[in-house]
Amino acid sequence: xxVAVIIEMSxxxxxxxxxxxxKLYGFKPNGKYxxxxxxxxxxxxxxxKREIDKVSDSYxxxxxxxxxxxxxxxxxxxxxxxxxxxxxxxxx
Numbered sequence: 001x002x003v004a005v006i007i008e009m010s011x012x013x014x015x016x017x018x019x020x021x022x023k024l025y026g027f028k029p030n031g032k033y034x035x036x037x038x039x040x041x042x043x044x045x046x047x048x049k050r051e052i053d054k055v056s057d058s059y060x061x062x063x064x065x066x067x068x069x070x071x072x073x074x075x076x077x078x079x080x081x082x083x084x085x086x087x088x089x090x091x092x
Contacts (some may be wrong), residue, residue, distance in 0.1 A: 003027075003045060003066050005035045010059030017055040018062070021048065053078060 005022060009015040025048045027035035035087075040048070045066070052062055056078060064076040073088040 001040065001042070001066060001068065002038045003036070003040050003064060003087055004030075005065075006063045007033050007035075008061040010057060014060055016051055018060075020066075021051050021055065025051075040051075049076070049078070049083070053081075057081065 005027060007015065007018050009018060022035045023029075025037070026039055027037045030036045045064070046065065049064070056062065058081045060078070062078040063075075066074040066076070069087075071089075075086045076090065077086075079085045
């Protein structure tokens with residue numbers, strides 16, 4: 001599965017912590033606040049999200065773009081310490 005992560009952290013400490021976590025999980029930076037991986041599995045991704053949740057606060061925003069999940073694009077967002085999931089399907 002391909003996963004891209006875009007982070008918008010409220011302070012530098014959070015940014016450094018999330019950067020370390022993403023690199024630990026095998027993500028490669030592709031721009032200042034963009035990370036990508038094509039080797040992460042669903043179980044590992046769930047663990048990653050929990051780790052990021054621990055070091056973030058309500059002012060941080062983290063977007064995960066996952067493709068393919070059952071042939072669709074899934075966007076998961078952490079904002080205001082709440083997770084939101086959107087499933088984007090192509091109209092036929």
